[in-house]
Amino acid sequence: VTDIHGHAGSATADRVKRVEAAVVAAGLTTEADLDRVVEVLAAQASPRQGARVVARAWSDPGFAQRLFADANTAIEELGLSMRAGPAPVRLKAVANSESVHNVVVCTLCSCYPVSLLGPPPTWYKDPAYRSRVVREPREVLAEFGTQLAPETEIRVWDSSAETRYLVVPLRPSGTESLDEPTLADLVTRNGLIGTAVV
């Protein structure tokens, strides 16, 4: 299988190859099935997709309402799907506001909506981020350059089960006249995870 983590060293690549050989030998999957999943993910998975979802939510209040009610169904309006990966997962979009800031973590490993964000950045998988953001999120966000007002409530979402979280950042002021593709250009991957504002 192609290495979707990109940065993996040869030790990791070797381990992946051995695990892959073992699961194929055990009849759990086939080489072709694995390649198909990775191909679909590699072709589609990118933070650009998450940015498109956010730009649509900023531009279309009806879409925003549908997104926060049932994100899996809403993103299909944009031709996106949470069924592209190896297993379908539930998607939940959480909205930043003037008083609430959301940030996503997977304390167990590195779960997040890959099809909307692309492969996770190295820091997202790092034990330091995973342990500290649930203990001192304000300090961790400050280290990312995101200084929140002391009165802003932070909600940390730990993807510990079957739901994957997508942060919808606050729309920047002065962007009222921008169209959807231009708005999408403003949205970064860190903004979609919640370690940055937009």
Added chain:
Amino acid sequence: VITEYQGEYPLPDILVLTRGATRTLEPLYGVRFSAGELWGGEDTARFSVTVDLWESYLESSEEDRIL
């Protein structure tokens, strides 16, 4: 507090124990803890952590009510 019922999903503990042979469906909830509940001390940090937990991970309490 429980903030959300997410549906029924197979309990991962049983999936692992039976190497994927047994799917035991159980209700899954989003459960929100304030910083003070989680880490102790006074609740001045103004943050919460929401964790997704299967029903059998939870203990019933007189104080906690489903929202």
